[in-house]
Amino acid sequence: MDSHLNELALKELLYRIADDLLILGHRNSEWTGIGPLLEEDIAFSSMAQDKIGQSLALYELLHQLGEREPDVVAFMRNADQFHNCQFVELPIGGYEFSLIRHFLYDHSLFLRFQALSNSSYEPLAALSRKLVGELRYHVLHASTFIKQLGTATEESISRLQSSLNEAIPYSLGIFEPSPYEKELIDDGIFSGEQELFHQWWSVVNEILGKTALEISQVDQELAKTGGRLGQHTEHLQPLLDEMSEVIKLDPSAEW
Amino acid sequence: MVSTYQKEDVLLWLAEVMDPEIPVVSLIDLGVIREVSVDAKGKVMVEMTPTFVGCPAMDYMKKEVEQVLTDHQVKDFEVNVSFESQWSSNDITDNGRAALKKFGLAPPPKYQLIPDLEILDQVPCPYCDSDNTTLNTPFGPTLCRSMHYCHNCKQAFEQFKPL
Numbered sequence: 497m498d499s500h501l502n503e504l505a506l507k508e509l510l511y512r513i514a515d516d517l518l519i520l521g522h523r524n525s526e527w528t529g530i531g532p533l534l535e536e537d538i539a540f541s542s543m544a545q546d547k548i549g550q551s552l553a554l555y556e557l558l559h560q561l562g563e564r565e566p567d568v569v570a571f572m573r574n575a576d577q578f579h580n581c582q583f584v585e586l587p588i589g590g591y592e593f594s595l596i597r598h599f600l601y602d603h604s605l606f607l608r609f610q611a612l613s614n615s616s617y618e619p620l621a622a623l624s625r626k627l628v629g630e631l632r633y634h635v636l637h638a639s640t641f642i643k644q645l646g647t648a649t650e651e652s653i654s655r656l657q658s659s660l661n662e663a664i665p666y667s668l669g670i671f672e673p674s675p676y677e678k679e680l681i682d683d684g685i686f687s688g689e690q691e692l693f694h695q696w697w698s699v700v701n702e703i704l705g706k707t708a709l710e711i712s713q714v715d716q717e718l719a720k721t722g723g724r725l726g727q728h729t730e731h732l733q734p735l736l737d738e739m740s741e742v743i744k745l746d747p748s749a750e751w
Numbered sequence: 752m753v754s755t756y757q758k759e760d761v762l763l764w765l766a767e768v769m770d771p772e773i774p775v776v777s778l779i780d781l782g783v784i785r786e787v788s789v790d791a792k793g794k795v796m797v798e799m800t801p802t803f804v805g806c807p808a809m810d811y812m813k814k815e816v817e818q819v820l821t822d823h824q825v826k827d828f829e830v831n832v833s834f835e836s837q838w839s840s841n842d843i844t845d846n847g848r849a850a851l852k853k854f855g856l857a858p859p860p861k862y863q864l865i866p867d868l869e870i871l872d873q874v875p876c877p878y879c880d881s882d883n884t885t886l887n888t889p890f891g892p893t894l895c896r897s898m899h900y901c902h903n904c905k906q907a908f909e910q911f912k913p914l
Contacts, residue, residue: 545807553804622835632868
């Protein structure tokens with residue numbers, strides 16, 4: 497790396513994506529066995545496996561930059577050391593909320609990895625090129641279901657709309673700027689949260705335009721931020737406790 | 752000391768390492784083993800990359816490769832897993848495609864640049880070759896498989912996803 501500062505900026509970026517993937521992967525896995533239909537049960541389980549595996553690949557990159565081993569980083573930190581946005585830690589709620597979150601979040605992730613495919617940090621660029629291919633399936637899945645259920649019945653539309661209203665302020669927190677925004681952009685590591693937000697906004701609205709759903713109003717003041725700085729809702733710590741139950745009982749256990 | 756084996760020998764040994772989930776396709780035909788080299792002192796280097804980043808079988812496959820090298824009395828070897836070259840379903844050899852089909856798994860169509868996911872909707876059935884099929888879900892029993900239904904022979908089948 498060129499300088500100390502660049503490395504801090506890069507690590508912060510890697511942590512925010514890796515932590516998002518780990519936590520959302522864990523949330524998705526909560527659908528295993530209780531999905532509303534078999535295919536959706538499998539889809540959410542499969543995406544959970546993808547996301548947790550992708551977080552591992554990012555924690556490996558962090559490990560190569562001098563951070564601790566992936567298992568230690570994933571299981572031994574407290575909530576205030578996590579850089580994920582608050583959106584991903586919210587409970588799964590009803591299927592309609594999980595679907596809306598999957599739609600809003602995964603489109604941002606797909607666009608993020610597309611941007612990072614050109615990162616000046618080559619190990620991240622290589623991994624991102626790979627992940628874009630995999631995430632095409634996640635966004636295809638999300639958009640298909642949103643288009644179907646968002647035009648289906650009065651009940652499906654009103655339930656999705658109310659989840660969308662609830663999710664929007666949290667989804668804005670995905671794009672909470674990094675303290676190193678300028679360094680990331682100047683060094684060509686990442687094109688920045690603001691640009692990502694604008695791309696995401698146009699994609700999400702284009703798809704919602706084909707449904708009866710709409711984003712009524714967006715007030716950036718209401719954005720649920722703080723997650724990137726370690727400020728979380730009351731839902732994160734219990735999730736971490738559950739995730740690390742085995743390793744804390746017996747750090748040498750294999751599972 | 753001059754080594755008693757060449758790259759070709761190592762490739763032959765490794766051709767016997769199969770995908771643990773699809774035991775009819777070798778890791779070489781699948782494209783998971785990217786590069787094999789043998790240096791002047793007989794040290795063997797094997798480069799591998801997973802099909803899907805989150806593939807839970809990757810560690811297992813790496814160990815299998817190491818075991819085969821050990822079984823053939825290779826003393827010095829290094830097996831690396833990285834994303835330096837990224838796996839795509841185009842990397843599956845013709846041999847591998849034929850084996851997938853025989854196994855009852857529709858091989859991924861070859862594509863140029865970016866796969867158009869609409870091709871998922873008319874995947875030729877591996878049992879009767881009809882393309883009167885529909886995609887049930889892009890997610891199947893493993894990360895690399897999607898699930899389909901053939902209206903001609905009225906059977907569900909899986910496809911190795913294009914990636």
